[in-house]
Amino acid sequence: MEWMPELKLVWLGGWIPIILSSSIQWGLLLSMPKDIFSRLFDRKGWSKKQQIYFRLGKLVGLVCLVLIILSPLKTGSPLFIIGALIYSLGLIGLIVSLLNYRDTPLDQPVTRGLYRISRHPQIVSTTTIVLGICLAIGSWFVFFVLAIAKLFEHYGILAEEEACLRQYGDSYKLYLKKIPRYFLFF
Numbered sequence: 001m002e003w004m005p006e007l008k009l010v011w012l013g014g015w016i017p018i019i020l021s022s023s024i025q026w027g028l029l030l031s032m033p034k035d036i037f038s039r040l041f042d043r044k045g046w047s048k049k050q051q052i053y054f055r056l057g058k059l060v061g062l063v064c065l066v067l068i069i070l071s072p073l074k075t076g077s078p079l080f081i082i083g084a085l086i087y088s089l090g091l092i093g094l095i096v097s098l099l100n101y102r103d104t105p106l107d108q109p110v111t112r113g114l115y116r117i118s119r120h121p122q123i124v125s126t127t128t129i130v131l132g133i134c135l136a137i138g139s140w141f142v143f144f145v146l147a148i149a150k151l152f153e154h155y156g157i158l159a160e161e162e163a164c165l166r167q168y169g170d171s172y173k174l175y176l177k178k179i180p181r182y183f184l185f186f
Helices: 015-030 034-040 048-069 076-103 121-138 140-168 171-177
Strands: none
Touching: 015 034, 015 121, 034 140, 034 171, 048 121, 048 140, 048 171, 076 121, 121 140, 121 171
C-alpha cells in the first residue's frame, strides 16, 4: 500500500468497480416502486446540523469517488485479490439489502434479511465495496478519505433512526435494542 496513488485515468482503473457496483445499485433502485424508492431519500424531520453533517459526508465521499476513478488498479498485488474479494462481498450484501428493503411494506420498518443483523446493511455494504476498492488500488489516502466520509455519514444514520422512531414507534424501539447499528458492534 502507498499513501497516495498516481492519479490518472487508465483503462484498468478504479472506475471499473465503481461503474459495476453503481450500475447494479441504481438498476435495483430504479426498478423499485416509486414510493419505496422515495422512502430511501426522505429527509423530513432532520435537524439543520444533521443535514449539514450528512451533506459534508456526501461531499467527502465524492472526493473519495474521484480519487478512486483516477487511480489505477494494482492488479499484480496480493492486496488486489483481497480487495476484489472484499468488494465482491460488499456487492452481494448491497444487492441482498436492497432486495430486503424493496420487499418491505411502507407501513413497516425494514427488519428482514440482512436487516436482522444490521440496522444499516446498505451503508455497511457500500462501505465494504469502497474498502475493497481502496485495497485494490493500494491507497492509504483514499482509505483515510473514506473514513472521514463515514464519520460524517454517521450523523445521517442517527437522523434516519430518529425519523424511524417517530414513524414506527415501539416496534422500531425494540428493533433498536435487538439489532446492532453496524453488524456485530455499535
